[in-house]
Amino acid sequence: MRTLPILLIVLGATSCGYEEDLPEIDFSGRVIVPKEAATKIVEIDGVETELTDIRFLGPVFLGAYPSVTNTGFPYPHPEMGPVIDPAYPGNTYPYGGTSIGRFDFACFEAVACKVTTGRFESFDKIIEYFSWSDEPVVDPFGNLVESPDYYQQYCLDYYYNTELTEFGFLAIAEDEDGDLVPDLDFEQITAGHELAAEYEGDFVAEFTMRHTVWTEGMSIWGFLDNPSQDFTFSTCNDDVLGNARNDYNLYFSAGGHHHDILNYPSLYINEGDWVVRDAHVMTSKDDEPLLVLDCPASGC
């Protein structure tokens, strides 16, 4: 009887060494976003003011492609398959992809499709951000939301949450002491940072691209979807099915990503967005790409 458990343990342990030979890899890297991409002129108390803030950075979409070319678009673009429908460009057939930040519903219809994760560490920051737009945060009764406490309580009720860390749109985490600390995707590169020599003042974020079909020589490329003048995003589908909110007297779509952003990136790259100029060509599974989004969508 004693030998059976031992045999099972040995058997279980040997299975840990089983190599599945999946043709996929997980790899990590970093992206650099120029300071200019996070800078906007907004009106504060009637005065036009230039602000640099990571809240102006939308989601960064990254993909692994066969190659990236400089033909057909004003910016570098992944190679495409055949154009079948004249209304669409060719499919880029990516091997994998990821994003830095995603759209999340921040409780009020007024901000549906306008809030990216990893950009706001408090309700106060959300209220302030939208106060710079023509459409500040309003509640379902049409009242201006100015109190972070009201916003927080509304969200706790709306999602039936009990902890602030449960909100995907709030970039906060618990530290070792159990205190809530900001957990933003981007960090501004300051003096002393290892990248400061070349990118001081710009912003850096880490990414991990999982389950990517490994093909030696594939190019890692991406773009930053920055908010438009009215603080909306081309990559967000405000009529997406499957995310409809139906709560008593409220009925609306909370928005979600378009499903083909990596396949047809040119459909979503507009004025104000930023594109990776020099794609990273993967020569090893251990590569850690450093991608610089330094090409404006208008051309480079």
Add this chain to the structure above:
Amino acid sequence: MRSSIIILSLTLVSACDRTGAYLVPQQTEGVDPVLELGELLVLTDAEWDDASSRHQYITYANIGAPEPGAQSGATYTFLGTGDKVCIVVDPESVFWNTSVATNNPSETYSYSDNYLDDGDLDLKAGFSATYTGSPGIELGDFYGQYTDSLGNTVEIAYNLCENVDYYGDTPAYAGKANAEYCEIDTEGREGIEYTVLLKTFSLPIDDSILSFATAVYDGGCRNIDECTLRYESRDVWVEGEEVMSSVREGFDELEQAYCDNDMYNYCMANPDMCGSPPD
């Protein structure tokens, strides 16, 4: 205990009187399983819009059962007009679900459907250059291979005829005996040949021959239902080498009753055209 075993044995034995062979399509000599209808002219507004004369311009055909393991269906071509065109197919005959609710059942659907006379065709279309089949010999599809610059091969769907389901997703199909349609924008493709593929999903059980009506007309798809294409349920027979057909008696009235939501009265008057009456 012993009686239970005997009852169980008898039950099992009695189940052996059904082979299910009637569900297997039988080939009819002379009725081809793979049809090529040639080039169909795209109907104009004048030809299409008048419902009373539309049937003169639409195409009727019959698909036979294939050999076991083979796929049956039909193909035809049309030329792009430079405008949106609508492709419609309506397989025989009319299908509905029986209303079985114990409270407030819908009287309209209280008779069951005669499920033996229904077939199903799935509609696809694309450039003839991307069609992989051999018209009239073997059915293909609209798939191709694309090899990227690193040598990886992916399959490309070249089907341009996208049907959208209730949730806006593709691909979607209309289901048994229902009219299926799609719109293709041929802007900039005037004179370019398109192929329409009608793939058999199921043949009617009663005669293993699937009759259908199909048409392509200029302009976008609009207000298509079971009565858009009429007279598609047909009796088929072979004379010499020629396949003959005529509209199944009473079918036009059944179809009209379906479109008028008046099946209950129709089925009461014509029980042989419907399934079981309500309990």
